Amino acid sequence: GGINTHRGAIFCLGLLCAAIGACHARGTPLTAPAIRQMLLARWGDNLALHANPASGNSHGLQAAHLYSACGARQEAALGMPSVFRIALPELLHTLSAGGGIRCARIDALFALMANISDTNLYHRGGSRGAMLVREHARAFLRSGGTADPSWEVRAIDCHRIFVAARLSPGGAADLLAGACLVHDAIG
Numbered sequence: 001g002g003i004n005t006h007r008g009a010i011f012c013l014g015l016l017c018a019a020i021g022a023c024h025a026r027g028t029p030l031t032a033p034a035i036r037q038m039l040l041a042r043w044g045d046n047l048a049l050h051a052n053p054a055s056g057n058s059h060g061l062q063a064a065h066l067y068s069a070c071g072a073r074q075e076a077a078l079g080m081p082s083v084f085r086i087a088l089p090e091l092l093h094t095l096s097a098g099g100g101i102r103c104a105r106i107d108a109l110f111a112l113m114a115n116i117s118d119t120n121l122y123h124r125g126g127s128r129g130a131m132l133v134r135e136h137a138r139a140f141l142r143s144g145g146t147a148d149p150s151w152e153v154r155a156i157d158c159h160r161i162f163v164a165a166r167l168s169p170g171g172a173a174d175l176l177a178g179a180c181l182v183h184d185a186i187g
Contacts, residue, residue, distance in 0.1 A: 016185075020181075086175075090104075112172035113134065113172045121171070124168060
């Protein structure tokens, strides 16, 4: 029906699976830097050629052009820095502090929402919607994220605010899926 649900996740996960597979085929130990380097070495140039197409009608491309936001194509062309420099470090930080995998993933999601230009948010809510999500995510993290005993109440409050404003941080969710895949791969 013209809805691109999971399109970004499929793109992100497909590229990361290919990079992980290429590392495995070459006998390269699976580390986050090795996976990212493989992604850039094998597909970076080709992804860069398609990062800013002159035309396209997807919601992500429209939002990227209108708001000068980084979309999935540009993120991939840059070697998915949001996966490797934002989500994965946050996930590992929470785990090393004694948080479980659920908490680690929630903290990583909030870190992504606080830092990326999510074209889905721009499409649904414009600059104001994207800023609303960013501000609430930053406040969640400033208050300790999942280390704060009231984190679930605050996370649900954010969810309700986002739903009321028809905002869905789908780009952040796609990148979280990528970070979870990399985390499992380097295990």
